[in-house]
Amino acid sequence: xxxxxxxxxxxxxxxxxxxxxxxxxxxxxxxxxxxxxxxxxxxxxxxxxxxxxxxxxxxxxxxxxxxxxxxxxxxxxxxxxxxxxxxxxxxxxxxxxxxxxxxxxxxxxxx
Numbered sequence: 001x002x003x004x005x006x007x008x009x010x011x012x013x014x015x016x017x018x019x020x021x022x023x024x025x026x027x028x029x030x031x032x033x034x035x036x037x038x039x040x041x042x043x044x045x046x047x048x049x050x051x052x053x054x055x056x057x058x059x060x061x062x063x064x065x066x067x068x069x070x071x072x073x074x075x076x077x078x079x080x081x082x083x084x085x086x087x088x089x090x091x092x093x094x095x096x097x098x099x100x101x102x103x104x105x106x107x108x109x110x111x
Contacts, residue, residue, distance in 0.1 A: 021063035050095025
């Protein structure tokens with residue numbers, strides 16, 4: 001991935017209950033990366049770290065519905081969406097993807 005692609009929001013597509021959903025994720029800033037990674041590195045705060053990365057990064061979503069009706073994205077809707085214990089696996093996937101996208105490859109570091 002080119003470094004410039006890491007500077008613009010990108011859709012992260014995941015599967016939940018057999019349905020495709022997507023989250024529009026902005027890149028993390030340097031301070032956000034440090035905060036999210038420090039939380040994720042401790043077993044006691046890994047969940048908070050993953051949710052923190054989602055709070056920082058997610059700007060929109062597709063495919064999130066309740067009884068077939070689409071849910072409009074908002075910061076509050078994001079918080080409410082991830083309150084259910086059945087969504088821990090999805091938060092793990094999303095948070096890991098956000099954090100992994102913030103890592104630079106060796107060639108990117110050299111530029």
